Amino acid sequence: xxxxxxxxxxxxxxxxxxxxxxxxxxxxxxxxxxxxxxxxxxxxxxxxxxxxxxxxxxxxxxxxxxxxxxxxxxxxxxxxxxxxxxxxx
Amino acid sequence: xxxxxxxxxxxxxxxxxxxxxxxxxxxxxxxxxxxxxxxxxxxxxxxxxxxxxxxxxxxxxxxxxxxxxxxxxxxxxxxxxxxxxxxxxxxxxxxxxxxxxxxxxxxxxxxxxxxxxxxxxxxxxxxxxxxxxxxxxxxxxxxxxxxxxxxxxxxxxxxxxxxxxxxxxxxxxxxxxxxxxxxxxxxxxxxxxxxxxxxxxxxxxxxxxxxxxxxxxxxxxxxxxxxxxxxxxxxxxxxxxxxxxxxxxxxxxxxxxxxxxxxxxxxxxxxxxxxxxxxxxxxxxxxxxxxxxxxxxxxxxxxxxxxxxxxxxxxxxxxxxxxxxxxxxxxxxxxxxxxxxxxxxxxxxxxxxxxxxxxxxxxxxxxxxxxxxxxxxxxxxxxxxxxxxxxxxxxxxxxxxxxxxxxxxxx
Numbered sequence: 001x002x003x004x005x006x007x008x009x010x011x012x013x014x015x016x017x018x019x020x021x022x023x024x025x026x027x028x029x030x031x032x033x034x035x036x037x038x039x040x041x042x043x044x045x046x047x048x049x050x051x052x053x054x055x056x057x058x059x060x061x062x063x064x065x066x067x068x069x070x071x072x073x074x075x076x077x078x079x080x081x082x083x084x085x086x087x088x089x
Numbered sequence: 090x091x092x093x094x095x096x097x098x099x100x101x102x103x104x105x106x107x108x109x110x111x112x113x114x115x116x117x118x119x120x121x122x123x124x125x126x127x128x129x130x131x132x133x134x135x136x137x138x139x140x141x142x143x144x145x146x147x148x149x150x151x152x153x154x155x156x157x158x159x160x161x162x163x164x165x166x167x168x169x170x171x172x173x174x175x176x177x178x179x180x181x182x183x184x185x186x187x188x189x190x191x192x193x194x195x196x197x198x199x200x201x202x203x204x205x206x207x208x209x210x211x212x213x214x215x216x217x218x219x220x221x222x223x224x225x226x227x228x229x230x231x232x233x234x235x236x237x238x239x240x241x242x243x244x245x246x247x248x249x250x251x252x253x254x255x256x257x258x259x260x261x262x263x264x265x266x267x268x269x270x271x272x273x274x275x276x277x278x279x280x281x282x283x284x285x286x287x288x289x290x291x292x293x294x295x296x297x298x299x300x301x302x303x304x305x306x307x308x309x310x311x312x313x314x315x316x317x318x319x320x321x322x323x324x325x326x327x328x329x330x331x332x333x334x335x336x337x338x339x340x341x342x343x344x345x346x347x348x349x350x351x352x353x354x355x356x357x358x359x360x361x362x363x364x365x366x367x368x369x370x371x372x373x374x375x376x377x378x379x380x381x382x383x384x385x386x387x388x389x390x391x392x393x394x395x396x397x398x399x400x401x402x403x404x405x406x407x408x409x410x411x412x413x414x415x416x417x418x419x420x421x422x423x424x425x426x427x428x429x430x431x432x433x434x435x436x437x438x439x440x441x442x443x444x445x446x447x448x449x450x451x452x453x454x455x456x457x458x459x460x461x462x463x464x465x466x467x468x469x470x471x472x473x474x475x476x477x478x479x480x481x482x483x484x485x486x487x488x489x490x491x492x493x494x495x496x497x498x499x500x
Binding site: 022062 | 441448449458462472499500
């Protein structure tokens, strides 16, 4: 069974008041992960075709062609995992 | 002047590409890259000299001991300490400060005493004192930082008193790059019979530092921020103070004798001489040798040249960043009062967004609090992005950084 761990290498909580969360996708799965996310989330803005500002179910986030995503205003890690599951699986 | 283009040839990692872009490494305040000379010294040690140090008669141990002691001597000369007795090898600045807090503080601080700490400190010069104060009951008194990022010396002079036993301050702020006048601080502290501990993590790698001239009692710094390996750092202490202190950790190497007294049914222990009294257990021998090579490398360049090079880059970066309409630089912009560290923000974006965007183009910068949350609170910031320079950085990298920064402004 495919899980989010198949796509995600690391989840990094950041320091700073913003409490942003960075999701780093596995190098060999990043293109697949980005394609799945772009297919499901709404693209608000694309910058140079490598950075996308997206929304999904009232959550706004950005993904980068380098295979990283930044989520903000999340309640906790469970909420992040729920969103990632819906986007990736 | 140093030649950064020639220096770059010594750093293998700078040949790497990330996302098909050449690496631009602007996170030097967090850690520095390593020249091939340091990498080779580490390799050479493990291939040819590896053994445990001291108290063995075999050849490899003799060689390892000589190299390890030579590393202490090299570190002593680098900061103009009187000798290797004043140089304790530790894991890094954090461990050095904890060593002073526990070895000196545990035995010299009581509930009526005060420890002065500045609000621009890295957490590693705040938390050990707060932790110890909970055990020993003394008061931690904080010196304000002005809105312009400079230390409030008047506030320091108002707060120091006969109750003050030690003043703990960074030489250079790891967030703003502001250089503190630690010679002035030490002079005032000594008038009150207080000691001074200077966190040199951001100064020793970037400026000439002379502990004799500054007349400070303790200086701490980390090898990995000055071209050396991780896991090795230095605590400098005046010999007479180190002599008077109890050891930090117990174990092998730090003792001269452990003898069981059958009548008392206890062991009597005699400490080893300095600096080994504070280096319990098998030390990071290879780390020390790597640090020695890093110091030799920096000495060949010349610390005045290192300082001058970073000042040129900082001035240039500040001038170019001022052209970016949505970019704000935090703290002073006058390079005569600061080192090569520039904290900044981009209007409407979190520092992490900025760092991720730059990373996409192979540009490495730090984002967040940089372990200096109180200083961010003074500046009224939720976080900041930070660029910081070293000997291998060049103007062309700043130009590329500015190009990408201008793209970020379009978000």
